[in-house]
Amino acid sequence: MSGGSSTGSGVVTVYGNGAAIAEATKKSTFSVKVGLAQMLRGGVIMDVVTPEQARIAEEAGACAVMALERVPADIRAQGGVARMSDPGLIKEIKRAVTIPVMAKARIGHFVEAQILEVIGVDYVDESEVLTPADDAHHINKHNFRVPFVCGCRDLGEALRRIREGAAMIRTKGEAGTGNVVEAVRHVRSVMGDIRALRNMDDDEVFSFAKRIAAPYDLVMQTKQLGRLPVVHFAAGGVATPADAALMMQLGCDGVFVGSGIFKSGDPAKRARAIVQAVTHYSDPEVLADVSCGLGEAMVGINLNDDKVERFASRSE
């Protein structure tokens, strides 16, 4: 931490000494977990693999960074088992920036999540991009003080994750492909189901909840709110400002950009353009402006090729 010198050195000591804060306070309540995601709304979360990239992201206006050893495109290209990143790297990235830092744990790998929690990451992504550690169970995220974000392909999957304690949801898309088609499919599925749900007779909700395999109470809450009960970001395949704005116009609250930035020709410029595209997502003039001269976009992958592994189907 820096700063504080002008007001006395004691401030620095207080920092992080949360356990001593008065009893009336509550930490890590669900509202505190959801609250951080709310603060991220309308923002862009970028995958970074070095402190230098994290600084570029911060300077571009990212609202958070995802600290990784390899971006999804490299995970795809190199194959093998993808695991949690080196905690040392995550700590270095944390030191480099003041914005929130997220990190990925394998699905079901609650020990990786414990490690990420203890080193102080701000959000854990229980991610299908890493090789799943448990093919049947996700992490019980209620057991953690750190909040979690999880991927989904449809409304049922989103609500199952929220029931497990996820405080933020993102589409799964197909990470590392530079192809937004799956993310669009997933967000359309969620939004379409929510629209159908809003028009549904209350008596029909029981069977709807059963059909999508989601907890009835969360289904009802979603019906009443007319949206997911937590913040909902787009992820997986976003590579251009137009892709980002598309996801926003489809109803997402913000965007994760993985390989799309640092696998492109001019990462700083592209990062900045995507940040602006998310803010001005409904203003085509600004979108046209920021889309100019960005250099080469990442090379995309055609998802019709059977050899491309589908990360999204790694969990239910």
Place this chain on the structure above:
Amino acid sequence: MTATIGVLSLQGSFNEHIAALRRLGVKGVQVRKPEHLDNLRALIIPGGESTTMAKLAEYHNLVCPMSFLCSATEFPALREFVKAGKPVWGTCAGLIFLANKAVGQKTGGQELIGGLDCTVHRNFFGSQLESFEADLSVPELAANEGGPPNFRGVFIRAPAILEAGPNVEILAYYSVPFGESTSTEADIQEVFGIPHPLMHSFFLKMGKWKSEESLMCASATDSSLDDEERERGEADSPSEISSNTEALFGSGVCKILGV
């Protein structure tokens, strides 16, 4: 006539503010470009990532091959708005923006709008694990606005106000243990947050009062308002009033050291 309140909508929890205003029957409009500030009675700067918002505001200046973006930068426009004496309320990141001085910033610092005479410590409490919620005692607010004497503040990677000038009135404090000697306490003044209807109605009232005040002393330089701090001395001394400004909070909190 219904006052139109702008909500700076570059990033963060602007939807929540607009929803809270709607519940009070007030129209909130999204502000993304300098021209959106025209004809607004008051402005709310929401919570979010202050570095992100600062960058976005700055882009209007730096990245602008197109004339409509170049015509005015957001920061001058926002500073102008604050200087004009119109009510401005900042929560969380918005508080950081309005502070005259901020510490704990990213490498290279960040641009501030300024106007509120205080020093803010960005992300004072630490990482998300240190985020919390707590009851704040708000007797003055309860006396003026009704409602319970406590306000539930939610502090998410929240800033703290470390020092505030003499013209800044502090509406709530939050105490944190100070160093190793827990007997010394830091007070917090607030900040952040999740919009709360009570706060919004308070802001609206202040806005009303303030705009009358501005009419009375149109030359006063600034102004503003906010939740937390309202100026003291309401009407007595316009010249002093002009130096205070805003504040705000939402549901958050911030603190100040009272040592």
